[in-house]
Amino acid sequence: MNFIKILSYSSLLLSTLVLFSCSKDKNTPEPQAPNELNGLSLVTTITNPQHSIALYTASGKLQTGYNAVFFQIKDADGKLLNAETVTWNPVMKMMHMSHSCPASDIRLKPDAQYTYTGYIVFQMASNGEEYWELSIDYSVHGTTYEAKGTITVDAAPKRVIESFMGNDSVRYILALAEPTQPKVAINDMIAVLYRMESMMSFVPVDHYTIKIDPRMPAMGNHSSPNNVDLTQDTDKLYKGKLSLTMTGYWKINLQLEDAAQNIIKGEPVTTTNESSSIYFEIEF
């Protein structure tokens, strides 16, 4: 009895060892990043002679407003690479001018080995002759490369970005990042706030408050309780709480307040004023 047990266990062990060593010996390419792209869809691929860079988003599209973008760099053999440095620069090529838009730094996606992520806030959609070009600069083994390609940016169906001049004569860009999947609940709300320094330079704004007042215009413009205005977290993102008491179309009226509590833009909603001049829209 015991003998048989020992025999069967050892044969099991042996076969496992064989299996393991086999796979090592054969040197077949393991899938390099098996689950890193779960839930993401390919938007486009931009290439240079050495590499191709595949861009992904959750929807497979780029839209006006805040876009969480993911990408992977592959060599000609299709092998995923790690870059020592990566930066990107989206530029809108218009008829008579060019301008950029707010874009974050790039980092590795949490728990990923080869997938990079960051966000880009497009103020406007691609439009025939006027288009967005994304250039990615990176270095691999000490050599720097650039990849450049045209990307299509669709107009978001709802208002999720506000670009405006504050009463301090500064041009701001404010974009809604979360909730992407709103629920009838208290939702975590995230927004990003940038100041335009020049056509090509956008700088995150610190220590402001984004006041929110969600309203339902189709139902007497009623509001919801227990919202929390957005304030800046350590990761520079503006975070707050947005409560939505039912599904449908919500207008998130906004007011931007600076560190000294001056209202820079936006008006309170009252019985006579139905809406602020800056707002986001959420429909679900």
Add this chain to the structure above:
Amino acid sequence: MVRLLFLLSAACFTQIIWAQQAADSLYTDTLQQKELNEVIIISQKPVKDQMAKPLSTLDRYLETAGSVNMIRRGSYAWEPFLNGMATERSTVTIDGMRIYGACTDKMDPITSYVEISNLSNAHIHSGPSGSGAGATIAGNINLSRKKGHFGEKQWNGNALMGYETNNSQRIAGIGLSQKANRFFTNLDFTYRKAGNYKAGGNNEILYSQFTKYNASAIAGYKINEHGHIEASLIFDQAVDVGYPALPMDVASARAWIVSAEYFHHFPSAAADQWQTKFYYNNVTHSRDDTKRPDVPVRMDMPGWSKTAGFYSMLQGCLQQHHHWKLNLSGHHNISLAEMTMFSSHPGESDMFMLTWPGVQTNYADIYLEDRITLTDNWSINLNAGLGLHNNRVVNEFGLSSLSIFYPDMPMSRSRLLKRIAVNLRYDKKHWSYKLELAYGERAPSISEGYGFYLFNSFDRFDYIGNPLLKKESSVNIAGTVTYTDDKLSVKLSGNWFNIHNYIIGVPQSGLSAMTIGANGVKIYSQLAYARIYNATFDLNYAISSSWLWNGHISYRRGIGEKGINLPLIQPFSYRSAIAYSYKSFSAEGMCEGAASQQHINKDFGEMELPAYVLFNLSVSQQIKLKEQKLTIKAGVENIADTYYTTFADWNRLPRMGRNFFINLLYSF
């Protein structure tokens, strides 16, 4: 197992003194001693004892009880207020079965899912004591079904027809019953259809129509000398029901109510009867506003309620002076209600919310009572019950919705609900005195605990439930004095409820009302206390063998913390009738009215009301043809066509003007 447990607990308690006053053994009890609880007899009886209009709705029958007011939102499905308290504070049962209405706006109280043709009586027990139906503050209304008996083989039948001029109400019904030595069945079907009614002065009240179908069946089978089983079914459907006092109507309200029960007679020397019932009911309520021409936003508000439950009751008599009863019961309910609003802005998504967020109620209860005959004159009734009440929000969407208001709310909440009563009684010759002291507790209702933006069209506030509410409790003192002799019977009764943690909606500033045009948001909160006093006086006097006079006076007063008037409390009201009967003919003249209503709650939207008085007249004739019997009743209500409204009319909806009716009851 259950049976073993049962017998064990029964054995334990036989030593202790617990008393009984069985609602079910009502008839035998009334013969032995004068019944001091209120009983509304609904089934047919000698013509001179019948209601002036026998084919009245059940609501009108219940309204005749001194302890009951019916809050009216239209012609149909009135809400029974017991001792001045809304349905959250009472239990309404059908043959002991618990049913939960499926409408968040109380448009379908339990009483709307039965018909008078199903029922033999309504037994009303006031106060938290003496109720095997579970935890309550105001009391219990148990609707007892009409059912046959085993006996000589016989078929009986009856047919009903009625017509009322004011709202063109047509009533038709048929009933069949069969009995045999080992088998009985009762079947009946009733149909009512009414158009809009007209208030005094020929003012048509739009959206006051209704149509109701009700079918019911009971069958009994005798297994042996000691046991028999009964199965019962009620199907009730109301369609196209208008609620003129509310902004919405009901396309359909449907209930299936089924049960099976086993009776065991004389299970032991100490026990007379053991009965165990299992039941299930399923209520679907579809509310919409498709018939209203002008609404700010169209909406659908369906609701569903399903309840499964059981009770097992053992009762008996020990040493001839302990009438005891032990009841174990439990039920499980799930209630869900939604609201979909269709945006008037083109292209926008529908707006959806759960107004009852999928709430389970799980309830288990033990109840004991012992009625002890102390001497020839004195008796005492001791009873106590303990219920374990649990609410659980099982719908994730619903839980996260309500968490907007209560971020840390528990998904589940349990409460232990206690009730105890001592009831002392003294009978001598023509006089009976009863004094009762009772304590009871209740858990918040589903709307009070978990409602989400429930619009109240009276005070025009959106109500939000509060899952953190404490139990409501009440100390109740009640007294009754009756005098009865051959000609005269007089009854004076009064009670006083001192309620702690009285649950009521309190306006919450800073919250935005969801409903278009609403005044604001109320959150269910608790007053430290509220007090309700009720007093009724009844008199029946046989002037001669042909002439009978009866009178009824009642008054309530409800005061909350800081002296606020509780809403929907009846002012001084009276009713007096004189009836004449000769052989098979009878006639009755009646007047009823109320004093002006001044104790109003303005926060609830109440306005002062003037006094009113109405006059009714009816005649009836019975014709007998061998085994067959035809009763014709005809009359007129509100003879003067008075335009009036009462405290019980939601949004001061005016009541019906002059109405002629004819009822035909044929039995064979």
